[in-house]
Amino acid sequence: MRMTVNGTAREDDPRPGQCLRTYLRELGHFEVKKGCDAGDCGACSVLVDGAAVHSCVYPAFRAAGRDVTTAAGLGDADDLHPVQRRFVEAAGFQCGFCTAGMVTTAASLPTVESEHLSQQLKNNLCRCTGYRAITDALSGTVNVEKSDGQDAGRSIGAPAAVRVVTGTEQYTMDFAPPGLLHLAVLTSPVAHARIVSIDTSAAVALPGVRLVLTHADSPEVRFSTARHQNREDDPDDTVILDDVVRFVGQRVAAVVAESLAVAEKACRAIVVTYDELPAVFDPEQATADDAPLLHADKGADARIADPAGNLVAELHGGVGDIEQGLAAAQEGAVVRGRWHTARVQHAHLETHGCTGWRDDTGRLVIRTSTQVPFLVRDELCHLFGLSTDEVQVFTKRIGGGFGGKQEMLVEDLVALAVLRLGEPVRYEFSRSDEFTTAPCRHPFRVDVTAAADASGVLTALAVDVLVDAGAYGNHSPGVMFHGCGESMSVYRCANKRVDARAVYTNNLPSGAFRGYGLGQLIFAIESALDQLAEQLGIDPFDFRRRNVVVPGDDFVDAHVLDDDLTFGSYGLDQCLDLAQAALRRGNDVPAPPGPQWRTGEGMAVAMIATIPPRGHLAEAAVSIDADGLYTLRVGTAEFGNGTTTVHAQIAATALNTVVDNIRITQSDTAATGYDTGAFGSAGTVVAGQATLEAAQKLRSQLEAAASELTGAPRGACQLTRNGVHCAGQLIDFADLPVPLIGRGRHGGTPRSVAFNVHAVRVAVDVESGEVRILQSVQAADAGVVMNPQQCRGQVEGGVAQGIGSALYEEMHVGPDGAVWTNTLRNYHLPQLADVPVTEVYFADTYDTLGPFGAKSMSESPYNPVAPALANAIARATGARVYRLPMTPARIWRALSSSRDKT
Template identity: 55%
Template sequence: MSVTVNGRPYDEKPRPGQCLRTHLRDLGHYGVKKGCDAGDCGACTVHVDGMPVHSCVYPAVRAQGHEVTTIEGLAPEGGLHKIQQRFLDAQGFQCGFCTAGFVMTTAALDERQLDDLPRAFKGNLCRCTGYRAISDAVCGVKHTEDAAVGGNAPAPAGPQVVTGAARYTFDLDVPGLLHLKVLRSPHAHARIVRIDTSAATNVPGVHAVLTHEDAPRARFSTGRHERPQDDPLDTRVLDDVVRFRGQRVAAVVAESEGAAEEACRRIVVEYDVRPAVFDAEEALQPGAPVLHPDKGPGDGIARAEGNVAGEVHGEIGDVAAGLAEADEVFAGTFVTQRVQHASLETHGSMAWFDDAGRLVVRSSSQVPFLTRRALCALFDLPLDQVRVVTGRVGGGFGGKQEMLAEDLVALAALTVKRPVKYEYTRSEQFEAATTRHPFTVGVRLGAKKDGTLTAIDLRVVSNTGAYGNHGPGVLFHACGESMAVYRCANKKVEGYAVYTNTLPSGAFRGYGLGQVLFALESAIDELARTLGLDPVAFRARNAIRVGEPLVTPAGQEADISVASSGLDQCLAILDEARRDPAPEAPDGWLVGDGSAIAMIATTPPNGHYADAKLTLLPDGRYELLVGTAEFGNGSTTVHQQIVAETLGTTTDRVTVRQSDTDLVGHDTGAFGSTGTTVAGNAVLAASRVLRDRLLAAAAARAETPVAACRLDADAVLAGATRIPLKDLVEAAGAPFTADGHFDGTPRSVAFNAHWFRVAVDPGTGEIRILRSVHAADAGRVMNPMQCRGQIEGGVAQALGATLYEKVRLDADGAVVNPTFRTYHLPAFADVPKTEVHFVRDVHDPVGPLGAKSMSESPFNPVAPALANAVRDATGVRFTELPLARDVVWQTLVHARGA
């Protein structure tokens, strides 16, 4: 077989049945990505004779005699195609995993198709951007500029992203690489009686079959926090008890994926099937099947005998009295569903041994340092014998704050003493990775006629699934800022994170706040209506103010006070937007608007740490070393800008190396909205130390006071003397270096508010968004282009969770929609434009240079704002998500009594 790829002929014959995507990657064209292997996401798009195709469903043999072009060959060598340049200028990407597919699709469009982008991009998905940045790129809008803090500095990896040169987890050729596949449980709850691996080991190419007999007996949590005890220690690498459909039973290591899969099919397992429970409320009842009877408080589990992974109970004031003194009381129960993170790069890791014999794990992880710590504990290895490195990560959203692949790939590598790769399939991502916690929230609110809140009472039940990773933390966080955003003398909460025989829940953007806020903000809106008060004014009257503490009976936020707030500006922005004339809606449709607010405290309450190291190199450029992973969160760009701002240079003179446990002492990880506020503060500390050293060195050399010195882009101006930075390094005989550290306290508080105007078709249940407005208090906005992108992406993701996304389980706990084709992910045509507004003149004293976080929080007010708009339009209060068209229609029909 002969195929020409990017102008070069190849004679390598594909494997029988091999698709073009894997064949091209075998040839070293790593710009061709795997997002679905089903033709649904477009990440693998290439051109065959100039026509775009999804290479994951295109047989490799069909490419014989044809010209194949990948993202790497789209432009002449050393240059950029005009579409690549547009994506670079507009920064039409965040994590960038989908970008090659979008660029290749766009490059093949004619002028007619460019006028209908929703149709043109029906085969391409992006989970990060919300699509506006992609639309800007296609239309030739330019946003990027070389700027320090406050400007639209471009992502340092931008040129690599748009050309396919950026290296994600598996974009690496490791000689002698073996492949790992997993046999998963067909039962929701069972004890493994016997495993017969003899037939599996006889499959040609198989090197090992691993079962619970080969795994460490130590228990851990897949959830990663600075303090391991923050999550229940209830998980084993391979266990002899399975607690959900899809749990690992055995792992096969083989020369090829095909051999490993065949061996998995030949493993014979005898199970003792046990009773299972799938509903969280049922799991709380006496007599329910107990998932972890052999564990207890010493393992971080609140009440294992009652299936309670974590619980919170507290009261401030007297809620009964507060409800009694209220003129109006609202009571209701709200339900939210499982949502998949759906990052286009699935979970996965590779492990090998370096020349010094150290175990090296390359992983798609938000927490490389915490993963190293966990691996060392599991396998009894010293820290200096394990290195964890993260390439560019293809999306995370909290889902990669877990250790879901690294432990198994490490076990395999330590067993066979060969490099091993373990990459989740898309169906495994749905069936065996984590989801957002489903919540049931009962809420009672009381208020006086003048709009003063008298009582807030919550009963919160979250379904943590078979394991408690993040269960207690999500529960506490969900009940914290959601209640604290409102001033009220009487507050009470009763909360439970409950084990069930379903796939585990985990960290997800917003960390529980979105679920509880759907209930609380819907209740606030309903209570305002009952009182005859304006909902926006009602929120403004009761919202927390600058200098006030975050008062919550959950007990974990009492040490935080609001150091700065732009919430009043956020509400004013919404108030102005809703006074504009209503966009036209189709005849017969019902029109309404609704709003909601949210507050988030950055970083976990029990510690978040970051180290940074900054060096002035002999060539006069700077090198910054940080531990924080880049997965579209934009932290790398912000860190560059902080250095540039502090040292009076430009961002292009700052090189960033990151996400490698060999680089710096420690970094808790890129979660909790800490990339800017914690790691950024560490970078700022290192920058200031280095600045002072450079000024002192220049002052001594020029014999002038330090106060008379200032940094220029590549020199120090010492009085009338200009000393090039390179000369300072040469005179010192060594590079200038500085270390920075930050411990994440005190904690910064950010605010968001959203407003929708919607039209609802009572005949079909369709909800059409006529206008979407988001107001954000991000303090000093470090990079408006990036921050706007974070908000647009968060809103788009929240719209999916509000309107249609749902991981569906059958009666036995199995996921029934484990593909993008059956799980409705927002596509280009689904996401309306959101108008993004930043508050002005808010300078936070906690964040670096006045900045706050803005990565997770835009998600949180979207669902209640949209539900409130639908309530305004239809007169019906919807209390369960998603607001699917058929559900809306049926509910409206029932409300009309038809």
């Protein structure tokens, strides 16, 4: 078969049934990404004779005699295609995994029409950006500034921008070592069973099969897939392969073969006999005395609160007396309600995956898509009895995470296979695996009781929380504690009470997700407080102003916090003012015509700690080469959070140079200092502070060395981008002693707080339940904003994700525990047409605990979106929805119920 790929003639025969995506990647065209392999996301888009196609569903043989163009064929670093240049200038990406496909599709459009753009790009999904930056790119809007050496606080473009838009930036799977073997997994079809026998003989006999692994091959060491600085934060209730399965989709066996097709065929040949056990899927029922027990075999060393009661963790406490608070309330100013949140998938476009091998020294090397390479390394050492010198874990650029890659889901199996075979092994999740095997966002049931006096001051605030951990407890203690934390402590109230439990069920495991429990609690609490404000006839903004914490207040949730959380700065008052002013101005977007449409406004408040508790560490080192370029080594991974850009800005500013002079080595346990990981929005604050300290120390060393060399006073020597000026004399970097290295470290404490206020105006069709967002506003307190364009993108992306889980996204699970929603096309991921442009405003604050006054702002924008929408829907229609997502059907039912009551 003959075809032309990026101008080069090819004569190859694809395999029978092979799609164009895998064919192109086997030719080394790694710019063609895998997002879904079902034609749903567009990450694999290429041009065939100038027309955009999804190469994952385009048969390779159909390209015979045609011209195929990938993102790398559109342009290169020296000659970018106009669309690629616009994406660079607009900062039209975050993680960038969708960008090569997005750029390719956009390049095929004869014209870009803003009013039709949602239709023109409907086949290309982005999970990170919220789409505004993408539409800016297509309209030619320039959002980035040129570096001038004073870059902290400016919208500098990402160092990887050109590589991202050309598809040449490497992601986890964008390489293929010689002799690569492929791993596939057989999963359980039942929710709870003991494995009686596994017959692997037919699988082993297949040509190309190199290894079959079952529970007999698994180390007996228990662990948690969740990763934290303190590994004991999560229960040790998991083994690599178990003889008991506890959810549909759990690993049963693994096959390593010379091709993925053979490995999958071998999995189908394995015969498993199950002794089915009783299962429980409702978290309320899981707490009953006669409920089936999932982990009754675990001892105290597993750190499960009560294995005999399916209780993963619990929290009970408070201050004051709730009954006294209710008694002190204004008559009628008491709200009681029950709210539910759904399972939500992270839907990062790059699926979980890793490749492992042994290097020339025999060291185990894992190249993986993780937010926490050092924590993965340490847990692999724990599992296999290895020292940290015997394991290297590193990442390339990561295609999104949102907490989903704070789990160890693939690396343990690959490590086991490599240690057995000594050859390179790869394991990559399919999109269906992401839905049926990877953990989802925890479903919560939240009961809220809130009361206030006649002046609108809270007299009682209590929550009763039930968390569905699923079959394993990974992240559940932390999500439960954190969810009940800042959601409660953002308010002053003399009488507070928290009762929370996380319980095992035979459902898909739940895990870390953007907001880490706060989104679920804030949905319930902010909805209840809005009802309370309405009952008292107080404006919702004013009601919050009367009750939110201010500097000098204690942080109180289940108890008065005496830890390291403090006010490094305070901008909540500004955020309330900015959001309210924006709503008052309006945006001239009218409601749809027709008497069935009702409009309403809503708002919600969120607070979050800028660093996770219980330890979050980062080390950084900056050195200078004779050519005057600096090398920054920092362990934080880049997955669209933008920390690489910010770290370059921080270093460049401290060293009085430009970001182009900063070379970054990152997220490699063999090449950088320790870093707990890129989660909890800690990349800017923790690793950024370590970077600033390292750069400042190196600057001091350089100026001191120049002073000693010239004899000039230390104060007379100043670092510039060309060398060190000492009393009118320029000392070249090459003349200074090397190596000079500045080292910095941040211990994760003390911790500040950041704030977000979201406000919306909506129109609701009372006949169908349809919601249209007419205006979306978010005000954020991020301290000194290190990169306004990038931070704005983080807010917009968080809002878009919040809109998705508020209105559309839900994983449906069958009565037997099987996940029914296992493809993107059956899961309503927000498209460009679903996401309005959000007005983003930043409070003017300076945080004393962050680098150059910065605070974190990655996950927190997500948290107040759902309650703001719920409050707006309620004020528009008089009907409140208590369950997410607020689909048209649920809104219609709430309207019907409201009509029935009247």
